[in-house]
Amino acid sequence: MENNDIKTFLVTEEEEGDRLDVYLSEQFGDMSRSYIQKIIKEKKAEVNGKVQKAKYQVKEDDRISIEIPAPKVLEVEPQNIPIDIVYEDDDVIIVNKPQGMVVHPAPGNFDGTLVNAILYHCGENLSSINGVIRPGIVHRIDKDTSGILMIAKNNNAHNSLAEQLKVHSIKREYEFICHGVFKEDKVTVDRPIGRNPKDRLKMAIVPDGRNAVTHFEVIERFNGYTHVRATLETGRTHQIRVHSMSINHPLVGDPVYGPKNPKHKFKLNGQMLHAKKLGFIHPTTGEYIEFDSELPDYFKELIEKLRKL
Incomplete structure (x- = not known):
């Protein structure tokens, strides 16, 4: 149809075995699986030129195309918001x-x-x-x-x-505060991440998930909490939050992966996670450039509170 958007993807070895609807919903992080299934049911998704059902298991080198209906009424308006x-x-x-x-x-x-x-x-x-x-x-x-x-x-x-x-050549460093005290100074978590089969709004460690590697390094230990630096090798959805939870150190303030009844109530507005450093090769100059972002005030204030526990 006119103005519809056709996207194509090539399945990698690590993605092989996923259902077609699961694979496509991971490619489009802002589209629900049910919406993807609707498109597949309307025969708008093809694998190697052939229409397939949602349950089809994708294989390495499968070329998948999907026709996304044009948004009926959605215009993104410029807004004078300070950044x-x-x-x-x-x-x-x-x-x-x-x-x-x-x-x-x-x-x-x-x-x-x-x-x-x-x-x-x-x-x-x-x-x-x-x-x-x-x-x-x-x-x-x-x-x-x-x-x-x-x-x-x-x-x-x-x-x-x-x-x-x-x-995976871009340098990405994060800092976060988690529950529990890290025993080791450095920990690497290499566990595959995919959609949680019991809750599609969450990610989880799953055997058939996508390769995910996070390096953790302790910055400071507190009474029952740890300030940690995380360096990403891969960039999966919710990677730091899921990997940290998987080693029994969920992020403080995390409403999705954190404990339901945390011991201390800090009146936070979300997980204590900050994208601290970003480094990459400049697209035009070819030179490596790196940027560092100061921790926000609420993050620094929580550190001061934890030092007094």
């Missing part, structure tokens, strides 16, 4: 995103997002690769995760940054 721009040139913008801000519009959050703010700031000078809803967005961090994020101002920059993400 903390760390760096900007003709190719990239580095933004320090506050906790509570959604990165791009999605059902339930059509305005007040980082994209609305960036559109006001940049006008049309953003990459178009991810469409009208996500102009310039190369990667995301969760709504309640604060910190540094890169945005592409043109398609060449977008392709370069996306390729660096794909081969």
Whole structure:
């Protein structure tokens, strides 16, 4: 149909065995599995040129195409929202995103997002690769995760940054505060992550999930809590939150993966997770550049409270 968006994907070895609907819902983080299933039922998804059902198990090198219906009424409006721009040139913008801000519009959050703010700031000078809803967005961090994020101002920059993400060459360091005291100074978690089979809104450690590696390093220990640095090798959805929980150290303030009745109530607005450092090869100059984001005040205030426990 006219104006419909056709996306194509090539299945990798680590993705082999996923159901078609599960595979596609992971490619589109902002689309529900039920919506993907509806598209598949309407015969808008093909594997190697042949229509398949949702239960089809994808194989390595399968070429999957899916026709996404054009949004009926959805225009992303520029909004004059203050944003903390760390760096900007003709190719990239580095933004320090506050906790509570959604990165791009999605059902339930059509305005007040980082994209609305960036559109006001940049006008049309953003990459178009991810469409009208996500102009310039190369990667995301969760709504309640604060910190540094890169945005592409043109398609060449977008392709370069996306390729660096794909081969895991981008430096991404986070800091968080978790429940429990880390015994070791350094821990590496290498466990596959996929959709939780019992709750599709959550991610989990699953045998047939996608490869995920996180390196943890203790910054400071408190009475019952630990301040930790996490370095990502891969960038799966909720990776740090799931990996930390898997070793019995859920993030403080995490409403999804944290304990239901935490011992201390700190009146937090979400998980204590901050994207601290970001380093990559500049798309045009070819030089390595790195950015560091200061911990937000609420994060530093919690550290002071924990030191007094």
